[in-house]
Amino acid sequence: xxxxxxxxxxxxxxxxxGGVEAYNLLISRWEKRVFNYLLRLVRDREDALDLSQExxxxxxxxxxxxxxxGRFGPWLFRIAHNEAxxxxxxxxxxxxxxxxxxxxxxxxxxxxxxxxxxxxxxxARLAPDQREAVVLKIYQxxxxxxMAEVLSCPVSTVKSRLYTALDxxxxxxxxxxxxxxx
Amino acid sequence: MSCSPYDLKDFFFGELEAAQGRQVEEHxxxxxxxxxxxxxxxxxxTALDSLxxxxxxxxxxxxxxxxxxxxxxxxxxxxxxxLGFASAAMLALAILxxxxxxxxxxxxxxxxxxxxxxxxxxxxxxxxEPAVRAxxxxxxxxxxxxxxGLVSAARKDFELQRDADRVAIAETLVLLQxxxxxxxxxxxxxxxxx
Numbered sequence: 001x002x003x004x005x006x007x008x009x010x011x012x013x014x015x016x017x018g019g020v021e022a023y024n025l026l027i028s029r030w031e032k033r034v035f036n037y038l039l040r041l042v043r044d045r046e047d048a049l050d051l052s053q054e055x056x057x058x059x060x061x062x063x064x065x066x067x068x069x070g071r072f073g074p075w076l077f078r079i080a081h082n083e084a085x086x087x088x089x090x091x092x093x094x095x096x097x098x099x100x101x102x103x104x105x106x107x108x109x110x111x112x113x114x115x116x117x118x119x120x121x122x123x124a125r126l127a128p129d130q131r132e133a134v135v136l137k138i139y140q141x142x143x144x145x146x147m148a149e150v151l152s153c154p155v156s157t158v159k160s161r162l163y164t165a166l167d168x169x170x171x172x173x174x175x176x177x178x179x180x181x182x
Numbered sequence: 183m184s185c186s187p188y189d190l191k192d193f194f195f196g197e198l199e200a201a202q203g204r205q206v207e208e209h210x211x212x213x214x215x216x217x218x219x220x221x222x223x224x225x226x227x228t229a230l231d232s233l234x235x236x237x238x239x240x241x242x243x244x245x246x247x248x249x250x251x252x253x254x255x256x257x258x259x260x261x262x263x264x265l266g267f268a269s270a271a272m273l274a275l276a277i278l279x280x281x282x283x284x285x286x287x288x289x290x291x292x293x294x295x296x297x298x299x300x301x302x303x304x305x306x307x308x309x310x311e312p313a314v315r316a317x318x319x320x321x322x323x324x325x326x327x328x329x330x331g332l333v334s335a336a337r338k339d340f341e342l343q344r345d346a347d348r349v350a351i352a353e354t355l356v357l358l359q360x361x362x363x364x365x366x367x368x369x370x371x372x373x374x375x376x
Contacts, residue, residue, distance in 0.1 A: 020246045027242050035238040045239060053242050060244065119233045137195070138230050144197070163191050166226065173229035174222040 009069035016063050027056050030073075033140060034080050040135040041084045043124060051087060055080045074142070074149040081132070081150055088128050115176065122172040130165035137162055185209075186216045194223045 008029065014022035034055055039048040058079050066075050123131050129151075136142045136150060147158045184190050186209050192198050193206045210217045 020244055024243045031238055031242045032235060036235045049239055056242055115229060115232050119229055166191060170222050170226045174225040176229060
């Protein structure tokens with residue numbers, strides 16, 4: 001008997017045959033990433049959790065449409081992207097974005113919790129598509145080609161969104177001298 | 183604005199070829215502005231990395247429920263082997279139904295073979311035997327005619343041969359008579375010598 005690690009494609013094959021337990025195992029592998037991606041985008045834990053459940057339900061119902069089981073990750077995040085932006089469109093435009101910190105505040109040395117809040121605030125000020133590009137690249141580690149697949153747009157557009165967002169974040173975050181972190 | 187030979191952000195995210203990356207590294211060693219810009223990118227990334235991933239407040243899991251199951255026709259449609267099997271099963275079922283529901287063919291009652299044999303015998307006796315008799319008579323007549331012709335020819339040949347033999351015998355007798363006369367004359371002459 002030869003043992004090998006159970007791969008996502010094994011679980012997907014079983015789930016396609018109606019194996020709910022296999023699908024639950026697949027969820028356990030991806031739910032944290034999907035939840036955090038949605039949390040960074042919609043900035044609300046309950047909404048992120050509800051959307052996560054909706055994402056995994058839709059993924060299960062549409063597993064038959066997944067042509068390449070090896071592309072499950074980008075395919076799953078494509079569903080999550082659609083769900084997140086559907087919610088963002090239903091919401092009012094983000095007019096209550098975090099206020100721009102003053103120049104003095106930006107030069108203060110910060111505790112880790114303050115740095116976390118500053119990062120969250122800086123991310124919140126980005127447009128949703130820019131914030132999504134940062135989340136997919138920095139926090140989810142996707143390659144540019146995979147991001148283009150998730151966002152259904154050219155790689156050049158992906159890079160444009162990410163680099164613009166990075167310039168905005170750089171102006172806010174780079175001057176911060178953290179205390180107790182570095 | 184960066185004066186780097188390639189985009190510093192591409193270099194920062196590892197998007198450049200190895201040779202291109204080396205060019206940027208060499209440029210950074212000699213360009214304080216670009217080095218500062220690259221350092222700002224690094225600090226930004228460090229700040230962003232301080233944001234930790236969170237655990238979902240509740241685990242997501244499903245139980246087997248028909249509401250969540252894919253529609254049977256969709257699962258069937260999306261499964262090539264199963265669709266093929268279903269097609270074969272439907273074809274087999276159609277053949278079976280056709281075989282079961284097809285109207286039975288009109289089967290004739292079993293024939294009375296004895297009567298048929300008797301009728302056939304009578305017809306044979308009625309039709310075949312006269313024909314056979316006529317054919318036999320015709321054949322016999324033909325044979326008789328042929329035999330008569332052969333006999334007639336043989337008789338003619340015989341008569342011709344007999345006539346020829348008779349002529350030959352007569353000629354032979356004449357010849358012998360002539361020889362005898364010659365011998366008689368010779369004998370007379372021989373006796374008259376002194």
